[in-house]
Amino acid sequence: MQNLIDNFFSYTITGLTIGAVYALVALGYTLVYGVLRLINFAHSEVFMYGTFAALWVVMILGGHPGAGVGQVIFWVAMMFVAAMAMSGLVAVLLERVAYRPLRKRNAPPLIALISAIGASFVLAEIMGLRSRIAGWVGLDDTLRDYVRNSRNNAGLPTIIQPQPIFTIGGYHVTNVDIFVIVGAIAIMVILDQFVKRSRLGRGIRAVAMDPEAAALMGVNRDRVIQVTFLVGGIMAGAAAVFYMLKIGITRYDAGFILGVKAFTAAVLGGIGNLRGALLGGFVLGLAENYGSAVVGSQWKDVVAFVLLVLILLFRPTGLLGESLGKARA
Amino acid sequence: MRSTLKFAVPLAVAALALGACGTKGGDTTTPAASGGAAACGNYKIGMFGALTGPNANLGIYIQNGVNLALDDYNKKHADCKVTLENYDSQGDPTQAPALAKKAIDDKKVVGIVGPAFSGESKAADPAFNEAGLVTITPSATNPALADNGWKTFFRALGNDATQGPAAAKYIKDTLKSTKTFVIDDASEYGKGLADIVRKDLGSQVVGNDTIQQKQTDFSASVTKVTSSGADALFFGGYSPEAAPLIKQLRDAGWKGTFVVADGVKDQSFIDNAKDAAEGTIITCPCVPPDVAPDFQSAYKAKYNEDPNTYSGEGYDSATILLDGIAAGKDRASMVDFVKAYDKKGVTKQLKFDAKGESADIKVFAYKVENGKIVSVGEIK
């Protein structure tokens, strides 16, 4: 406990950074849940593919530590482009292959969950077996650096050297911390505005509120769902970049636990509620860090889940309440 | 009558297969040679460990060593080759007993290299013990494994109880650390090791933490380490967690020495932690490759990379069993052969004590320098 008090700001700032990642991934769950009322179990893999895209693009561009500012900005921008494109693509593909056929057949939600679990396995395993798959097409030598040890960690070179910007309560807040937190909030504000103001955003809200009425009003449901997946994927891609900048290492199964956490964050904030996802992510990140400080890091996940159960008991609709449709955003 | 028929058929099939194999290899195998194979035992050795799945890396490093030993043997005994039977447990104790039974039922298997992990050892070794099938593990380091009274248990490397004190000694004497932080990953291996280090370092331990396997965000641990003012950190665990841990510590500006054990001694740690890995001290009860240059060059020739963690132990374990086969031992007599074994291997003098532990254990310290793991000498 003393440790937590002494290093309160350290735990807080680092908790917020990881919370920002949770929040961005949580958006994907929340959007899809809001529109389709189903848990997109495979969203964690969407995120994981983003981390690899971010990593690979830096490898291709020859990213290395200690480069000039212009160079670094270029690399980070390319990381965003690559990760968002990759995650968006995987998310849309996922919707096409794993969900749309089910929707056409009016399958019950439980079946959609099974399909999602299957898709999640497939996506993770493809990444985990990428060296073998590259071997089949004879590219294992060419792509050696990208595919080798495919069951193991893959690390990103430190392209942004963390530099203390200012000190608060004994903790040196670094440029990376600020970039992650501010960047995540900025992206979420943009999304908020998109859902609120754009035509597609209105479509998403309409379908979330009442799919049948929306269909009657001429909203193309399939298209809205596709856009929802795309937007969720892009958010996961952004999360992947922040994750790689902060954590720096990914693996084929890196999505799973993070996905569970992000979903927890979504429920915590009130599923279907975009601002709730942001709040839920930050609360979860902080709770984990504070909990780790007090009872030890091995209880980190336990703290997260106990918090979730408590919130659901006392506030069953999450911190900010549910519904993409009803809430303003 | 029935039983003889039962044995004769697979024998014939195996002989045919062997004949075919010989021709394929372009050897001077003639029908006579395959006839000679009937006199030969057609023995197999088993490789028990994770060869697929998330824990496969270690198993494959071991398997590479074992295959190298087999190549050596089969080159010398082209007329009576020994084959390798893989028992891929995926490191999962749940799958281990049925695989052990399979190995036991295959009467051609005279010895097992493995099981690779301590968990699966606990699940499978009672069965091997009951069946009298020798196991030489090249990598399971839990000290308690040797205390079960299993007659067939042998360990071709030092256990955590030998490595832990050496790591503590190095931190105290060589690094001259006065404030040490200790983290473990709650795994059997990591926690066992870290607890020994904690005990040996006593009051100079300024803080403890336990992380989870597969964890990636270590910000809480990082805060604890940096705020404790520790000048050294011992981490009991494996490389998948060690790499992001040290990376995040360095990102937070921590300047102390990172000390880890053999679970982190593989290239992927450096590949992933990159610059942050520099200066990391790795203890390992394994002989540096430069001690056995022949093995190193042979390995490199075959696999196009340097021997990795436990490759040497895998080679040694297999060699002991193959020497036993060359000496005409079968499954029943193999136990005593291994017990009495005393030869120099590529990692150490191969000799076991009454409990099946390696009698001659040296713990070496390694250091990450310029992206390479280099030996900095034995910890005495």
Next chain:
Amino acid sequence: MPEPTQPTTGDDETTTPAASPAAAPATTAGAGEHRLADPADEVTEINPGVDIAPEDIGVPVVSEGERLLEVDEVTLRFGGVVALNEVSFHINKGEILGLIGPNGAGKTTCFNVMTGVYQPTSGAVRYLGKPLGKRKKFQITKLGIARTFQNIRLFANMTALENVLVGVDAHHTTGVVSAMFRLPKHRKEESQGYARAMELLTFMGLDGKADELARNLPYGDQRRLEIARALATSPQLLCLDEPAAGFNPAEKAKLMELIRTIRDQGYTVLLIEHDMKLVMGVTDRIVVLEFGRKIAEGSPAEIRDNPAVIAAYLGVDEEDAS
């Protein structure tokens, strides 16, 4: 009038006098619903002779004409919206009470308060002289109040028989242990329950369809099955929520006969209905709600001549009377 502020979702369909032609789409919607039923299906005949009298469920049985249930100054607010405003009325044992009012008047909400779905903000519902208090829904059912739903809510993937058995089970106590060892209690309850369920199905003319899944029954049969399921709980008070929705005149006539027969078998009936003709024809007394308030109460003849009711009901009344 303050009515334009009424934000209930059903508001769009509220039949204000000006919107009287708008009632036409409502009727076509009803007809549309009806079209879902297989046109080839013959109308099921009931067997009024079957004895389906409520079983003794351990609550005091009041004699004919005494107060069974009393709604006392009940107010219900959702946030700022007042759904029920100091509504008071009572139901006497053995009568058929109609609860009418335009859409959004609070009829179903009133039902929901009586059956424990909502807790009143103030006021009380008294049953057999005692307030229902915070009793749970299933406890209220066990006290002898059963209901049907405006939009049919059968257990779609269970058979007709099983649907009714669930209702009969309300007063059974067989647990896992009894079931596991097939104890006498289980056997007794199963056989008695089965007998009662079959009686009810026979009464409704559904005995031939006992093994059909509820979802596969024609629309009219589903409505009847819902009533059978509610009767299975042996209620003192049976609340029917728009049972005639989607029925054609011939079916409505049969329904009136059915409701009377049910009453004659010893039940008290509370009927929510839109169709004035049906309500006028079958009820003993009528309570009229509008915008959450009671605006009239009396015999059908009194209600018919009540100017407030005529004002509220003008559009629909004319439409239906024609």
Next chain:
Amino acid sequence: MSTPTSAPAARKPATRGFKERVDHLPRSVKIVLWVLFALFLFLLPLLNIPFITTEGSDFGGVLFTVATYVLVALGLNIVVGYAGLLDLGYVGFYAVGAYTVGVLTSEHAHLSWVVVVPIAIVVAMVSGVILGAPTLRVRGDYLAIVTLGFGEIVRLTLVNSQWLGGAQGISDIPKPPSAELFEVPSLDWSSGAPVVDLDTTSTFLKFGINDFVPYYWLALGIIGLVLLFDILVKSSRVGRAWEATREDEDAAELMGVPTFRFKLLAFALGAAIGGLSGALFATKAGFISPDSFQLLLSILFLAAVVVGGAGNRWGVIVGAIVVGYFPERFRDFADFRVLVFGLALMLLAIFRPQGLLPPRRTVRAKRADDRQAVLEEGEASA
């Protein structure tokens, strides 16, 4: 337009015919058939039937694993199939059962197996109530994530609690008491035709280290009992209450079903059966550690139920066999096992969403829907 609809219609009478033919067999014949089938199941590990028998791993051991999956699936079916509660943390109860046995027979006490197994069932059931009482009030979707969390909490508690053996787990769990009655020989097919092999035998109810067949027999016996329990409870007020709750919780409540109580009951019974399977697993393995209770296992269990057809006990048995057996049979796929499994789940969800063997109801309902569709089509074209 009518051809595609009439084709399945033409096929249906055939299947119905088969079922009817079986149904109409004399009772005595049916009993004989059932006994033969049971006998076949008991002897399966010794028959060594080519193709079915797993090559890469001991068949008896694999069959035992499959049997535990079947048991787990039957338990989870009560929760998911009957009561309609989505439980993603079922492995937690499995672990509770296994660890109760571990703690009471090896780690902290040395009670007899016969005493400990009922205790394990009760402890698992109590843990089900403790988890269910607060969480079953929350909405169904959330239940999934809460139970997922529970599964992880159980595992992490096992890892981090030294009293429960920590990551080292618990070893030396004793075997059940043996009664060596007689030996059963196995078949040998290596010469092409089956030959009785008197050298390889299994002793009836000798619970040793190196013969998994008796454990399989034990598991099979327990499955029989659980099945009987399942059939009896399902066809009672309890089973109807579960189904009504699953179909429409509010309506059920208004028909006098105390839905919360019945959901809790389903949860507790499911937990108890999960605990029983865990206890069985611990007995056979002799060693348990948190590694054996990964979250993935929960998902496999759920997949078994859904793949087979949630709500149909025979269906979930088939599902459990698919999930438990195929990865072992096709060990050759090795690295691709999970990939193939994932693909199979997706294909199944798309092409057979009711599961391999859906509840008979659903089949009937679907047939009626088809009939309706034909009618409507006919009307539309008319």
